[in-house]
Amino acid sequence: MSLIDDARAVRENAHVPYSGFKVGAAIRGAGGGVYVGCNVENVAYPEGTCAEAGAIAAMVAAGEKEIAEIAVIADSPVPVSPCGGCRQKLAEFGAEDVKVTLANTDGTVQETTIGALLPGVFDAAQMSRT
Structure with missing residues (x-):
């Protein structure tokens, strides 16, 4: 099974009673484990969780701290892209050359x-004056 398949499967578990916009994410850690996440909405919108953040949390909870690859999928007109906050979260755990596969449920894929x-x-380099 590919990361897109894993992301597609977990997407079905998304809790989206307000937007109806299901997102799934799957991360392959540097150790080879696969970690998934789906978006979880809350009536207080800022308190929701993005799929990418959920997958990162699952990876860290399992003891891995390095992303080797990630895939994200949603039912959108074009391949769905992580929000700005999730881009920063991905950069915390993955090198700049880490492959990101973006997809929609119609089968369009962008790498x-x-x-x-x-x-x-x-x-972290920006936080140091030395």
């Missing part, structure tokens, strides 16, 4: 990288 999604990333 990119974490670095291309978030040029000029804010990272």
Whole structure:
């Protein structure tokens, strides 16, 4: 099964009673494990969780801290892209050359990288004056 297949499967578990917009994400960690997440809405909108954030949390909970690859899928007109906050979260755990596969449920796929999604990333190097 591919990462897109894993993301497509978990997408069905999304809790989206307000938007109806289901998103699934699957991450392959550097150790080879696959971790999935789906979006979980809350009536207080800012309190919801993105699919990518859920997959990252599952990866970290399993003891991995490095993303080797990620796939994201939604029922959208074009391949769905992570929001700005999730781009920053992905950059926290993945190198700029990590492959990101974006897809929609119609089968359209776009490949990119974490670095291309978030040029000029804010990272730990910017927090040090030495």
